Amino acid sequence: MSLPKKVKIVEVGPRDGLQNEKETISAELKIELVNRLTSAGFVNVEAASFVSPKWVPQMATSGEVMRGIARKPGVIYSALTPNMKGFEAALEAGADEVVIFGAASEAFSQKNINCSIAESIERFREVALAAKQNNIRLRAAVSCAFGCPYQGEVPLSSVSDVVGRFRDLGCDEIDIADTIGVATPNKVAPVMQAAIREFNIDGLSGHFHDTYGQALANIYASLEVGITIYHSSVAGLGGCPYAKGATGNVASEDVLYMMQGLGIETGIDLDIVVDAGQFISQHLGRKAVSRAGNAIAAKRLG
Template sequence: MNTLPKTVKIVEVGPRDGLQNEKENVSAEAKIQLVDMLSAAGFANIEAASFVSPKWVPQMATSREVMDKITRRAGTIYSALTPNMQGFEAALAAKADEVVIFGSASEAFSQKNINCSIAESIARFEPVAAAAKANGLRLRGSISCSFGCPYQGEVPLESVADVVRRMRDLGCDEIDIADTIGVSTARKTQAVMETAAREFHLDRIAGHFHDTYGQALANIYASLEVGVSIFHSSVSGLGGCPYAKGATGNVATEDVVYLLHGLGIETGIDLDKVVDAGLFIMGQLGRKGNSRAGNALAAKRAG
């Protein structure tokens, strides 16, 4: 059996990736309370905001207010998505600790999602990357559709390697390899992660898995076997992708923490407090959460 990492960092993406596609408006107050509850649960990194045009993502229009009013926990990185220099300036003013740029390993998805080629998208990020470095901010690169694309289907390993190289050369501190539509399976996941690790530091590669086909936890375990020790998840399994038909939410944080703790891997996260945060935000949305572990633990509490 492969030796698994002793510690894992979980990047909680619920407040941004999780909520951005919700049709019902979630108040700034609720978002602030959600981030504060997640901070109290012990996350080392929380994706809290997105400085994109409110015309495209209305749910993120309150990002500045959220960043201004959250209670920041010492040692936690608060991240914001920044598609361009306008977004970067807003993130800088809002005192984000990390800015996130996003490309795709799929040419077809890049055209559909951000209306430009992969090469053009990377060129757009050059000034953002330079500004992040000049201002001492962490820079994270996210590569969507690394395991499959809703428009072109298979995504060659070399396409993933190419975008990892481009993100590396921009100076990214961390690179996310994302299964945007949740189609990967364990062996494929390992092949993609091993490919990425030939181009970038393994300990700074993150797995971002969606659970469309119920494979996210298996893919996380497969990634752990390769040595990946950073994973993204969303409280209560919130989220999805507006450009990927049928794609369900991100893997639920509660399920990931339950798995990791069961493996004896340290996360620094209080699972009970994550369950509380999940119950809170799903209460705001008026529906039950998508986390199996979260729902089971909540039911156990209720007796």
């Protein structure tokens, strides 16, 4: 099967990547990072999370960030909204898309939020309705679609069920996420096909973590199935909360380098993304977790 000619890359570094950082990162720095990423050509950036600052202190400046960025026409600035309070804050801050989430694993849902998958998704009904009424895009993330830290294997029927529930809430896009990075390429097609049976393939995305170094291989396997939206994080920002010391998100630079090599159009300037990755890594006082990014940066130094 031929691979897609063009893909959309959703940059999640400013939210998913930075939210677990221990040191407080200023709103100015986050704004600068978002602006650098949109100037590189990303048309969808996950920039904020409107959750209780008690739970995620790093995201306390989300309103300030959303109001301070230099908005580029045609760019979707997304925010995570776990409830109506979060939705109202996102609306006020000018979010173009709100993100809701649910697990494909019953054990994960019970352990994390103390309720069933069905109950957890039902809680988002109000947010989904409000998004539609306010003409805001609605995206959902299906976590643990390829494996769970508590129950291990996740049945394909669970993935189908969750995707169907999110579809019925009116979601425009649904992310199929390998939250703990355990997937290998042979697992990808069956899971994606289970999702495709419930939702339009053009609105499905792959969110792969690189915990075990399989993210690029899994993205390639998704390309073979026809998935055309992928999530990545500049400089590989964001650890995996379930595997001590492990990397989480796949690095945007690595994904872009691979797409470039495959002749797949992204509309993104890899050199500007490398600069953004080096910029944020220097501010965090560590090396970027991106092989392609670090190699390109080193080559420039000669």
